[in-house]
Amino acid sequence: MKTKLIVVLTLSLFLLSAGIAMAANPAIFINGNELVTENPAYVENETLMVPLRAIFEALNQEVQWNAEDRSVTSGNIWLQIGNNVAIVNGESVTLEIPPTIVNDRTFVPLNFIAVSLDKEVLWDATLLRADINDKPVPSEEGTQPEEGTTEDEGTAEDEGTAQEDEGTTEEDEGTNENEDTNEDEDTNEDEGNEELDTEEETAVE
Numbered sequence: 079m080k081t082k083l084i085v086v087l088t089l090s091l092f093l094l095s096a097g098i099a100m101a102a103n104p105a106i107f108i109n110g111n112e113l114v115t116e117n118p119a120y121v122e123n124e125t126l127m128v129p130l131r132a133i134f135e136a137l138n139q140e141v142q143w144n145a146e147d148r149s150v151t152s153g154n155i156w157l158q159i160g161n162n163v164a165i166v167n168g169e170s171v172t173l174e175i176p177p178t179i180v181n182d183r184t185f186v187p188l189n190f191i192a193v194s195l196d197k198e199v200l201w202d203a204t205l206l207r208a209d210i211n212d213k214p215v216p217s218e219e220g221t222q223p224e225e226g227t228t229e230d231e232g233t234a235e236d237e238g239t240a241q242e243d244e245g246t247t248e249e250d251e252g253t254n255e256n257e258d259t260n261e262d263e264d265t266n267e268d269e270g271n272e273e274l275d276t277e278e279e280t281a282v283e
Contacts, residue, residue: 102206103118103119103120103206104118104119104120104121104126104206104207104208105205105206105207105208106119106128106133106207106208106210107207107208107209107210108133108136108137108210108211109210109211109212110209110211113132113133113136115129115132116181117129117132117180117181117183117185119185119188119208120180120185122175123175125174125175125187125188126187126188126201126208127175127178127180127185127186127187127188128185128186128187128188128191128208129183129184129185130150130177130183130184130185130186131183131184132183133191133210134152134195137195137197137210139152139153139195140152140153143184148160150177150184152194154166154167154168155194155195157173157177157186157190158177159176159177159178159179159184160176160177160178161176161177162174162175162176164177164190164194166193166194171190171193171194173186173187173189173190174187174189175187188201188208188210191210192210196213197210197211197212197213198210198211198212198213199211
């Protein structure tokens with residue numbers, strides 16, 4: 079009876095330890111999708127260490143391993159195992175913890191992903207969750223018209239000008255009519271005067 083109890087307790091402790099160990103592995107999400115890898119991330123000195131190749135390849139970044147000097151090259155990125163100074167785009171970058179190898183895989187601090195690939199990185203220590211996301215692309219703001227000036231207002235101004243021109247034309251026409259009227263009146267007066275002169279001449283004769 080005691081032997082069975084010991085076996086049950088031992089098995090329970092083993093399962094509990096295994097469950098805690100599994101739960102202790104931080105999860106990595108890339109653009110909202112969980113990264114599934116045989117080499118899980120781990121925490122060292124409050125720094126999250128993540129598998130470099132798995133993350134780089136998930137972000138369509140090629141990775142090359144140089145066994146001679148134990149270095150990794152990926153595009154304009156170069157780093158070396160045990161060396162806390164990496165080269166990114168020709169500039170030196172200091173890592174919190176040097177790259178290290180665990181189970182034949184290179185691990186680097188999570189922040190190095192943000193620096194080397196220009197990604198947005200979030201780490202939730204409570205949930206043991208790391209999020210690696212593409213930075214949002216800034217939207218291009220179109221050129222807006224100056225305040226107080228719109229195309230419709232400009233059209234209204236044009237219409238107003240056209241109306242003024244029409245008014246001027248009407249005034250001109252009115253002036254012409256008045257001139258014509260005056261000329262007609264002057265002509266009538268002249269004709270009337272000529273008739274009077276004729277009558278006077280007739281009377282004299």
